[in-house]
Amino acid sequence: MKKIIGALLLVCIFVGGYLLIPSNYYLRQTIVHLYPKIDQYPIFENRKVSAKDPQPWETADVYNKLSINPAYLPQFKKHGTVAFLVIQDSALVFEQYWEDYSDQKRSNSFSMAKSIVSLAIGCAIDDGFIANTEQAVSDFIPEFNSFNGKKLTIKHLLTMSAGVDFEESYVSPFSPTTQLYYGDNLKDVVYGMKMIEEPGIYFNYQSGVTQLLAFIVEKATGESLSAYVSRRLWTPMHAEEDALWSLDHKGGSEKAYCCFNSNARDFARFGQLILNNGSWDGNQLVSASYIKEAITPDTLLIDKKYNEPNRHYGYQFWKLSFEGSEVVYMRGMLGQYVFVIPEKRAIVVRLGHKRGENYTSQHYPDDIDVWLKAASDLLNQKENKTF
Structure with a gap:
């Protein structure tokens, strides 16, 4: 003994x-x-993304006179939904919150933040800080030069085709994803990535690649990512509340691949910006040409996981087909979504604790069908005045 x-x-x-x-x-x-949770931002240092010109959404005549079809409510509960919101024609049609969440309480975006980083890259190109998406990454970060003579470009990062040795794993405590999330030195992890195959061949989803994009934004603009996003997007979109972007340490770098903390109403503004082709109040915040590229999957890339052409990922934005509509969306690991449905001129936001464990034939989590069907039903109630 x-x-x-x-x-x-x-x-x-x-x-x-x-x-x-x-x-x-x-x-x-x-x-x-x-395991990461949607309300963990207080355990990290955070940098404010200032909302310097807040304006509330307009409300539709039927605002909150509609109700979620009871058939969908068991799934809302099963997946721990905390916020569900629908906007049509730039007006708030419906919103509901659960637990102690509200139109002001912050929730983590998780990987929806990747789409925000993509928009920041578009702004930096428009501002002349970056030449175009074909510019070499090594112009900003010399550590990433080329693989067998083929240069690594910003486009390769945007399309997740960088060919680096980053294992995307959310369950292993030893994965680089875990090191990014709970660690205190993002640059050590990201600058430690090695190019192991030719870029521009395979789509391979890697959070470290988005973090590299964020470092490029900082190098190119001379501003922190939070300050640049506040100035070029958050404030011009009239966000109502300051957001918080979690950092690796005090005064450090934003966890750019995740961890943009805001509320459903303000997350919806990114969807409206996409629906508006980059315009807000008549001001072109991101060029329409960049938006078009960002939401168009590069089908020449081979999805490494499924060994088929990439039909679902553009520049850090996802895409799917639903009931005849081409839906562009932002996606986070615990079921954080902003959906853009052009045919319905609508934005749908769902925030919660869980997402579906199974994937559809289009390779998206099957809980997405619930949120889109519930939103479609609400919009049908509005159109048919069945409330």
Whole structure:
């Protein structure tokens, strides 16, 4: 027994010592906080994305006179929905909140933030800080030059075809994704990525690639990502509330691949911007040509996971077909979505704790069908005045 106790003590001492190594800070955080959650931003340092010209959404005549079809409510509950919102013709048609969430309470965007980074790249091109999407990454970050003579471009990053050795895993405590989320040095992880195959061949979803895009925005503009997004997007779109972008450490870098914390009403503004082809109040915030490219999948890329042409991912935006509509959307790992439905001139936002575990033939989580059907039903109620 004494030998067993002694052995256990040695193991505890070894593990404890290993966790105390400064570079293993992220492991200590992982053990304390476990799986990422939508309300964790207080555990991180955050930088404000200022809303300097707030204006509320207009409300439709039928605002909140509609109701979610009861057939969908079990799925809303099962997946821990905290916010559901529908906008049509730039007016708020419906919104509902659960738990202690409201039109002001913040929730993590998770990977919806990737789409925001893409829009920031478009702004930087419009502003002349970046020449175009074909500009070499090494012009800004020399560590990423070329693979067998083929240069790595900003477009390769935008389309997730960079060919780097980044394992996208949300369950392993040792994955680089976990290191990005719970770690305190984003640059160590991202600048440590190696090019292992020719860029521009395979679509391979990698959060580290988006983080690299954010570093390019900072290098190109000379501003923090939060300050640039506030100036070029958040304030001109008249967001009602300041957002918070979580950082790796105090005064550090934004966790740009995730962790933009806001509310359903203000997240919807990004969808409206896409629906408006980059325009807001008559001002072109992002060029229409960039928006068109951003929401168009590059079918020449081969989806590495499914070994078929990429039909569902553009420049950090997703795309799917639903009931005859081509839907562009932003997507986060726990079921955070902003859907743009051009045929209905509508925006749908869903925030919550979980998403579907199964995937459709179009390779999107099957809970998406619930949110789109529920929104379609609400819009049909509005059109047919059945409320």
